[in-house]
Amino acid sequence: MEKLHNPVLLSEVLAGLSPKPGESYLDLTAGFGGHASKILDVTQQFKDSYLIDRDEFAINYLKSKFPSSINYINSDFYSAVLQLLECGKTFDMILADFGVSSPQLDMEERGFSFRYDAPLDMRMDRRQKLTAYDVINKTSERELIDIFKTYGEIPDGRAHAFARVIVHHRPIKSTLELADLIKTRIHGYSRIHPATQVFQAVRIVVNDELGQIEKTLPLLPKLLNKNGRLGIITFHSLEDRLVKDFMREASNHGEESELSIINKKPITAENVELVINPRARSAKLRLAARRN
Template sequence: MKHYSVLLNESIEALDIKPEGIYVDGTLGRAGHSTKILEKLTTGTLIAFDKDTDALEESKKLLGVKPILIHDSFATIGEHLDELGIDKVDGFLFDLGVSSPQFDDADRGFSYRFDAKLDMRMDQTQTLSAYEVVNEYNEDKLVDILKTYADERYAKGIVKAILKHRPIETTFELVSCVKEAYPSSQLKKGHPAKKTFQAIRMEVNNELKDIENALQDAIKYTKVGGRIAVITFHSIEDRLVKQRFNEVATPPKVNPRIPQIEVSQPKFKWISKQIKPSLKELDENNRSHSAILRVIERTEYDG
């Protein structure tokens, strides 16, 4: 299955790749970005992470032995860099969300378009799946997940429908619960199950916490002149990335009329606050319509 790497040229350009540099692709996927990074390296090193064993196997065929491929969450980047004896990195790239092959493989249970067993695991070796979340979580926890991870306004009604029809075995059964809770006037405004599937997927894969940990590691290990580039696909994860980048790259506001004590200056600067897909890319890949690329660069070390 073909995977279209979103904002491919823009993200590679934003990394400002040095031929001898060390780069981390936190979301290997089908190696679209990694392939482009490798093309620009001579003596440099690429380290790529993915939780999905299918993605790793496919990428190995494409990339061969050149990069260091690691089957693990990008939340563990710091641990692996320490094991490799690497304390400074020239660039980090994160392409968040689910890849097209994951969405389009009905058996993975990521999509509301196919009838399949509830799964949604990016790491197929983990125990927790969408089935456990939907059928074993209590009412309050399910409502909280739908609200926190998807801003789902009909969360309570959806959860009541889920509780009424448990056990929910398949994606289409879950879709039916969502439709049961949605007002008929809202059913024509895009697929009603989109937010529910997003929220459950994010819970299954611990996505927000993993992003927080990955950004923390990236900020710690980026060398002066090095960059961090992140592509987001929905407002929940984008809000987190923007907030974290602002914390390290935006100068504190000062009132010129009030005497100031010495204020700590940011150790990063913004390179690109918001890059969106071109009209050409939008025409070629409608899944890129919500993508946003944000990039920061380290200007000095902490302390």
């Protein structure tokens, strides 16, 4: 079970967050605990630390791995942050590592990947109603075009072609049905399957991924102790832009600023990591610290 998910930029996260014995830790996307376990190994501080994940499967796994004195919240991180603020909690370190985990991609029935044929689902939190089936089958052609352009960064012409073929073939029930249909609209060879960006776009909508990030970021400085460190890992430019703009704004008010930026340029993976963990290819780490 140890290798379910390879945490990205692990040594860079440890260097940036610089955990010390006794410090408290908040993990907004604890997943399979790869980052959390290395940080908690150093701090040995469980009762004031929190592991958040909206995926029940991840939370159950974490519960089997960590001491029972640690705290869990099985919800989206925006709701969790509101709850922690309400209780007046603050932390020495906060980490967010966005996106999906390898086990989520690898569990066929979750419908995140077109490597397997499965129902169109893509919910990180299976208590939620909206699924990828709803987005693909119940959204207007115009909205699908917008979704593909905005969240998949798909060029206009292709976004129109993909939306049109989807609308003509509805209902579309499975991941492979969708991926094969998209492929019919592309002529010529490409290293990346043309459905990759469509799947990214639909996943972002199903899980309101950017909305979650946008609402949560401005609240995070209030959860940090003085000199507390914040680390955020993103996997595509839409996420990274939100984080970059937030950190710039929070550090741009002179003495009044809530944060100071630790690294001006995002940290990316070294070649050695890329060899063992291809997921790290697009990962970017930004770090900031609470000023006062």
